[in-house]
Amino acid sequence: MKYQEEGLHCHTGHAKRPPFSCPEGYGDEYESYMKSLHEAGLSESTILTRRDKAQALILFLQSRGVEATDAITQADIDAFLMLYINNTIKYREAILCALRSFLGYMYEKGYTLTNLKEGLPHLRVPRNGGIPCTWKKEELVAILDAIDREDPAGKRDYAVLLLTIQSGLRAGDIRNLRMSDIDWNQKKIHLVMGKTGQPIDVPLLDPVGWSIIDYLKNGRPAVSHDHVFVRHRAPFGPLGGSGLGTALRRYIVKAGIDTKGRGHHGLHSLRSTLAGNMLTSGAPLPVISQTLGHQDIKTTEIYLKVDVEHLRRCALDPDAYRAPVAEGGACGA
Incomplete structure (x- = not known):
């Protein structure tokens, strides 16, 4: 029908999630936080990552009946993190980084009564721990x-x-x-x-x-x-x-x-x-x-x-660097 009316077929692709609508109890905090990210001069990709995680947390809290930021508890944050327990350690660290930013801002501006950022776990992600994939x-x-x-x-x-x-x-x-x-x-x-x-x-x-x-x-x-x-x-x-x-x-x-x-x-x-x-x-x-x-x-x-x-070329020959063993055993006995 659209093709008959407009002469153009628009491919819809996969279903997209509905646009984010911030709950009333989080509106001012969310807008203030997003403004601070842009003012900090962060890259667009960093802003998008932190925005998405903040939105996910807000929607999760709303689903648990937490209607305002001053009612958030550590148990709520722990429950949210459990959603990602099976993700890779690198992805979980990215989520924790975004939450530290969001929860730290909420406490600094007085939106939360406690600094929930301090209750976040710390993951040790080895720098350059993986081997990049390459092609012949x-x-x-x-x-x-x-x-x-x-x-x-x-x-x-x-x-x-x-x-x-x-x-x-x-x-x-x-x-x-x-x-x-x-x-x-x-x-x-x-x-x-x-x-x-x-x-x-x-x-x-x-x-x-x-x-x-x-x-x-x-x-x-x-x-x-x-x-x-x-x-x-x-x-x-x-x-x-x-x-x-x-x-x-x-x-x-x-x-x-x-x-x-x-x-x-x-x-x-x-x-x-x-x-x-x-x-x-x-x-x-x-x-x-x-x-x-x-x-x-x-x-x-x-x-x-x-x-x-x-x-x-950096490989060492173990035999070339092995210390000589005295007669009678390793201890010379």
Whole structure:
């Protein structure tokens, strides 16, 4: 019926949760908290994470009959945390971080009678405790070959994945890439990273540049948005948060690549692969850090784990360092 009336079919996709409506007993506190996050100059992703967790907590408290912030108890907070008991330790730590921010603010401004922040548990999350997922060269070739480059959406996906493989840009920065960010004359991309708020210049290599041109000329829908990569189902607009990762997983399956035991292999794994390849080729760690847009070189050090060939040189021979044993036993008796 919509197509008959408007000549346009809007894909509804999965059901979305209803817009957040703050309960009356939490309205002033919530609005004040959100204002403080923006005034603190936090990144958009950090603000969204803390907003979502604050909303989840408020709705949970309302479901328990807690109608105002001054009635919140430690038991309520503990019950909320139990909802995430089966999540990964890293995700639980992210929730605790958001709650410390929200509950700490509530106490500082006098909305709560006790500092519930102090009752939150502390989780020890080892820094760089995991091993990043990376891909072999032949696997990357297979993933790119699995894309139908005659299809408009395929042209977009090919350009996106090739850009990620060769530049290491984060998924959020690729989703938010604007036409004005590309300097075709200088063959580079200049943008402000969403995670850090820092500017970065990325070389626009010829294969990437031509793939973007092919998409813009022969695949991209005629929309007024300034975003380079857009949705290919109505309503047309910027890509959603999980669209790029979903596309990558689809091509991994199509390429017949076994991902068992590989850990998380989303779009960020292509960024890890670039770092690993640079290490293997002998690039210094500061150069890799600058390429990836890291503010602290310690963040880049996690990728040392994927450079197996260089790590082999660090292996010690136990026999060469074993102390000689005197006659009569280890104690010389």
